[in-house]
Amino acid sequence: MTRVIVVTSGKGGVGKTTTSAAFATGLALQGYKTAVIDFDVGLRNLDLIMGCERRVVYDFVNVINKEATLNQALIRDKRIENLHILPASQTRDKEALTMEGVEAVINELKETFDYIVCDSPAGIEHGAYMAMYFADEAVVVTNPEISSVRDSDRILGLLASKTKRVVENRTPVKEYLLLTRYSPERVKNGEMLSVDDIQEILSIPLLGVIPESQSVLTASNQGIPVIINKNSRAGLAYSDCIGRFLGEEIEFRFIDVKKSGIFGKLFGGR
Amino acid sequence: MGLFDYFHANRKSADVAKERLSILIARDHFHRNQPSFLAALQNELLEVIKKYVDIDQDDVTVSLDREEDCEILELNIALPEKGRYKEV
Numbered sequence A: 001m002t003r004v005i006v007v008t009s010g011k012g013g014v015g016k017t018t019t020s021a022a023f024a025t026g027l028a029l030q031g032y033k034t035a036v037i038d039f040d041v042g043l044r045n046l047d048l049i050m051g052c053e054r055r056v057v058y059d060f061v062n063v064i065n066k067e068a069t070l071n072q073a074l075i076r077d078k079r080i081e082n083l084h085i086l087p088a089s090q091t092r093d094k095e096a097l098t099m100e101g102v103e104a105v106i107n108e109l110k111e112t113f114d115y116i117v118c119d120s121p122a123g124i125e126h127g128a129y130m131a132m133y134f135a136d137e138a139v140v141v142t143n144p145e146i147s148s149v150r151d152s153d154r155i156l157g158l159l160a161s162k163t164k165r166v167v168e169n170r171t172p173v174k175e176y177l178l179l180t181r182y183s184p185e186r187v188k189n190g191e192m193l194s195v196d197d198i199q200e201i202l203s204i205p206l207l208g209v210i211p212e213s214q215s216v217l218t219a220s221n222q223g224i225p226v227i228i229n230k231n232s233r234a235g236l237a238y239s240d241c242i243g244r245f246l247g248e249e250i251e252f253r254f255i256d257v258k259k260s261g262i263f264g265k266l267f268g269g270r
Numbered sequence B: 001m002g003l004f005d006y007f008h009a010n011r012k013s014a015d016v017a018k019e020r021l022s023i024l025i026a027r028d029h030f031h032r033n034q035p036s037f038l039a040a041l042q043n044e045l046l047e048v049i050k051k052y053v054d055i056d057q058d059d060v061t062v063s064l065d066r067e068e069d070c071e072i073l074e075l076n077i078a079l080p081e082k083g084r085y086k087e088v
Helices: A016-029 A046-050 A060-064 A099-110 A126-133 A146-159 A184-188 A195-202 A214-222 A233-245 A262-267 B003-008 B013-032 B037-050
Strands: A003-008 A034-038 A083-086 A115-119 A137-142 A174-182 A206-211 B060-067 B070-077
Touching: A003 A016, A003 A126, A016 A034, A016 A046, A016 A083, A016 A115, A016 A137, A016 A174, A016 A214, A016 A233, A034 A046, A034 A099, A046 A083, A046 A214, A060 A099, A099 A115, A099 A126, A115 A126, A126 A146, A137 A146, A137 A195, A146 A174, A146 A195, A146 B013, A174 A195, A195 A206, A195 B013, A206 A233, A214 A233, B037 B060, B037 B070
Parallel strands: A003 A115, A003 A137, A034 A083, A034 A115, A137 A174, A174 A206
Antiparallel strands: B060 B070
16 A cells, blocks of 8 residues: 655755655665655755756646646656656745645555655645645654754644544554754764754654765765765665665664774765 | 853753753643634733733733643733723
């Protein structure tokens, strides 16, 4: 049965799109047919992170308005089999996403795909609401920084009250915490909230911790999801997240200060 | 050394952040769990009381607490010092 995953955060700039791209790519690499939808109408960016911006012809809103079929709008990833991208519209406003329209698209995707990843826009307005409404699972992307943690808490409140699963009295949306831009050194020096602090405050299961890493910017510069880079700590941490999401038990890494030595030098900062 | 430094010199900023967040989120949760009519009730009460007494928005607080099998509606009105009552 198809699972719908929303990647959300409340706050902007914490890594939702990077995470959506990594997540969808990771699931496809595991052999699951995966579609990733950009819900950020008016500010489309997922296509850039996925490196398919020049292949966008039709978008999500075109499909909702029946100006194009879903198959015309879906972009097949050139690198990875099973991975498809549905880009957002760059020109319209968020109100173009109607509840009925979004539901119809998701239902049609459910006929073909195993996973549907919804990349939410920032904020708690219509676009974010539409991205989370049909979700079965939610990945809440949080930075170890107070405003981000507070906004994540706000989003958790919405996930528990404003989603279809809640409205229909089904089991609530399964929530996971994903910490990004984590810096073990700064945590050790008492300059950054720790994984434990944040988990204690938000009290949802931890899916993963992505260390602050230069390779994230490199990946977005090149339009290659960072999870593909097996030399990157961030990429490896995202791979671990996919494993945990699929039920594997994987030990957390990159949350303690790295040991120096040849291994540390090889992987340091990448 | 300024006052800020004096109070914070020995505290790690992450600890300060955690303490601030815990208080903030507890407060957010409290407000989130209040029924939506409370804000309207508070405003209407304020309007009525304002007719007779010179008070500000902050002087009226309304909250609802839940205990095991009952709900307690708490109404707190801080009256001003003498001399600010209006002549009706």
